[in-house]
Amino acid sequence: MATLLRGEVRAILQPAGTAQYRGAYCPPGVPFREVRRGPFDGxxxxxVRTGIDGEVPKLMTFGRGQVVYEYDGRDQQGRAVYRYAPKLSTSHRKVMDGVAEVYAENALNKAKEGQ
Incomplete structure (x- = not known):
């Protein structure tokens, strides 16, 4: 990464924590661990640029605001940690429905192989 400008802080994107994924949409047949995964994790x-008060933004958005990551403190290296926020991401439901289709297709293929 390039040198940081004045007022910038390094950041990292991580999967959702309990606070972010509790109560988020999870279709039947899909393990709840899939809800935690965000498209930009890692x-x-x-x-990120700090505000006048020295604080980083509470939310970071991608894809025209459809994918949201929420600030969750700093890590040991001083980076701002942002966690995927499925409840705030408008694309989450569509993505999870796609994941459900893949799980259903895999289950169907396994059932066919078992015959």
Missing amino acids: KSDIA
Whole structure:
């Protein structure tokens, strides 16, 4: 990553924590662990600009606001940690419905193989 500008802090995107995924949509047949996964998890070549008060933004959005990550403190390296926020992401329901289709297709294929 390039040198940080004045007022910027390195950031990393992580899967949702309990606070973010509790009560989020999870279709039948899909393990709840799938709800935690965000499309940009693990991305660490990001910098956020601090506000006048020195604080980082509480939310970070991608895809025209359809994918939301929520600030969750700092890690040991001083990076701002943002966790996927499925309840705030408008694309979450569509993505989870797609995941459900894949799980259903795999279950159907396994059932066919077992015959």
